[in-house]
Amino acid sequence: SQQGEEDPQALSIQEGENATMNCSYKTSINNLQWYRQNSGRGLVHLILIRSNEREKHSGRLRVTLDTSKKSSSLLITASRAADTASYFCATDRDDKIIFGKGTRLHILP
Amino acid sequence: NAGVMQNPRHLVRRRGQEARLRCSPMKGHSHVYWYRQLPEEGLKFMVYLQKENIIDESGMPKERFSAEFPKEGPSILRIQQVVRGDSAAYFCASSLLIGSTDTQYFGPGTRLTVL
Numbered sequence: 052s053q054q055g056e057e058d059p060q061a062l063s064i065q066e067g068e069n070a071t072m073n074c075s076y077k078t079s080i081n082n083l084q085w086y087r088q089n090s091g092r093g094l095v096h097l098i099l100i101r102s103n104e105r106e107k108h109s110g111r112l113r114v115t116l117d118t119s120k121k122s123s124s125l126l127i128t129a130s131r132a133a134d135t136a137s138y139f140c141a142t143d144r145d146d147k148i149i150f151g152k153g154t155r156l157h158i159l160p
Numbered sequence: 161n162a163g164v165m166q167n168p169r170h171l172v173r174r175r176g177q178e179a180r181l182r183c184s185p186m187k188g189h190s191h192v193y194w195y196r197q198l199p200e201e202g203l204k205f206m207v208y209l210q211k212e213n214i215i216d217e218s219g220m221p222k223e224r225f226s227a228e229f230p231k232e233g234p235s236i237l238r239i240q241q242v243v244r245g246d247s248a249a250y251f252c253a254s255s256l257l258i259g260s261t262d263t264q265y266f267g268p269g270t271r272l273t274v275l
Contacts, residue, residue: 082261093164093251093266094203139202143260146216147193150202 055083055140055151063157070127072154074140075120083116084141084148085125094139097125130158162187164254165234166267173242174275181237181270185254192235193259194220194227197249197269208259209235242274 058073074083082101086094098114100107100123107114113126127134135158141148165184173179185192190211195203205219209229220227224242229235239246249271253264 084263086266093268094253094264095266096263099263146258146260147205147208147219148260148264149205150195152200152202 055142055149057138057140057151057154059154060152061155061157063159064130065159066130066132068130070130070134070156070158072125072138072156074123074125074151076123076140076142077121078142078144079118080142082143083123085112085114085123086139086141086150088137088139088153090136097138127156132158132160134158164252164265164267166252166270168270169268170271170273172273172275175243176241179239179242179246179272179274181239181250181252181272182234183237183252183254183267184234185252186265189254189256189265191255191257191259191262192229193253193255193264194235194237195251195253197251203251206237239272242272244274247272247274 055074055076064070084099085097088094098109100114100116102118111128116123137153137155139150139153141150167182192209194206197203207220207227208216212231224240226238249269251266251269253266255262255264
């Protein structure tokens with residue numbers, strides 16, 4: 052069963068702009084992860100944020116976590132064409148992670 | 161250190177045939193996960209294995225599907241008597257620690273088409 056749900060389902064922005072994607076989940080978590088998937092490829096891990104963390108950075112990526120609202124956001128700053136991909140959040144449940152349906156991000160030239 | 165390997169990358173089967181999907185985890189990783197992805201969908205968890213053990217198969221259909229991760233060799237996802245609804249991309253991932261707390265490294269996937 053699905054745990055995380057990304058919003059929006061699809062997002063198109065101009066190159067250079069910032070992209071924000073959100074993830075909401077239902078049950079309590081120990082950590083939340085974000086992954087990227089380029090068309091026709093496997094997933095690539097971006098960031099893991101633990102439940103006792105509120106914000107984490109990695110290069111142009113910034114992830115926030117609000118456990119009281121059961122939500123997380125992924126911000127990509129200064130977007131590039133290469134950022135065009137689907138982005139998934141994944142939350143832990145027992146010994147596995149459960150993925151949402153993803154946000155399809157398209158960077159326009 | 162080679163990444164997660166999956167083969168074949170593409171597999172075509174007729175209804176009723178068997179499909180065997182192979183996954184070699186990253187060196188040193190003993191945790192393997194299999195996922196299924198339909199077009200425009202997220203990944204659905206199928207099964208979690210450690211060497212010679214199935215830890216969690218709650219996402220795998222009870223019939224026709226089986227998985228193994230032997231002491232030697234790759235992990236195998238086996239689908240017997242395939243039906244059209246089995247057409248999907250199947251991804252495996254491996255991790256050093258339990259994947260719910262650690263980064264999972266994904267293979268390129270096997271795209272199964274059932275005619």
